[in-house]
Amino acid sequence: MTQRAGKLPREVFLSHSSRDQRFTLRLAEVLRGHGVPVWYSGTEILGAQQWHDQIGAALRRCDWFVVILSPSSVKSEWVRRELLFALNDRRYKERITPLLHRPCNPETLSWTLSGFQRVDFTTDFDDGCRDLLRAWGKGFHGPKAFAPPTDANKPGCGI
Numbered sequence: 268m269t270q271r272a273g274k275l276p277r278e279v280f281l282s283h284s285s286r287d288q289r290f291t292l293r294l295a296e297v298l299r300g301h302g303v304p305v306w307y308s309g310t311e312i313l314g315a316q317q318w319h320d321q322i323g324a325a326l327r328r329c330d331w332f333v334v335i336l337s338p339s340s341v342k343s344e345w346v347r348r349e350l351l352f353a354l355n356d357r358r359y360k361e362r363i364t365p366l367l368h369r370p371c372n373p374e375t376l377s378w379t380l381s382g383f384q385r386v387d388f389t390t391d392f393d394d395g396c397r398d399l400l401r402a403w404g405k406g407f408h409g410p411k412a413f414a415p416p417t418d419a420n421k422p423g424c425g426i
Contacts, residue, residue, distance in 0.1 A: 280329035282349040284339035337369040341376040
């Protein structure tokens with residue numbers, strides 16, 4: 268993932284398009300459930316707040332930047348602004364992770380993204396979570412980890 272893999276973030280900034288809100292909320296819940304602090308605008312910005320100020324404060328505070336890539340996000344001016352901030356802030360050096368949610372051309376957002384290893388969520392959400400959490404030295408405990416036993420494994424079956 269990155270050269271600083273294994274170090275738990277103080278807080279991860281999730282940059283996304285509002286059209287990917289459902290996916291981003293699901294990801295934020297999984298990360299929080301695994302002890303990874305997350306700043307996600309959908310849960311952190313309250314009514315009557317100046318949302319652009321809240322985003323700026325979070326970008327200055329967080330130490331990891333995850334950009335969720337989709338056809339909508341690569342066209343988003345706000346995702347572009349957030350990414351440019353992260354690319355220009357030394358705190359995010361080697362701590363920017365592009366996450367491929369839906370097939371798209373990341374270079375539409377920034378030519379620099381081709382230099383980062385992406386985490387692919389296009390085929391399986393759980394596998395994507397596993398790969399992302401591995402960057403911080405964490406294991407994934409999701410639905411696959413708690414799959415119910417098959418009939419062959421149940422007591423009294425297969426006799």
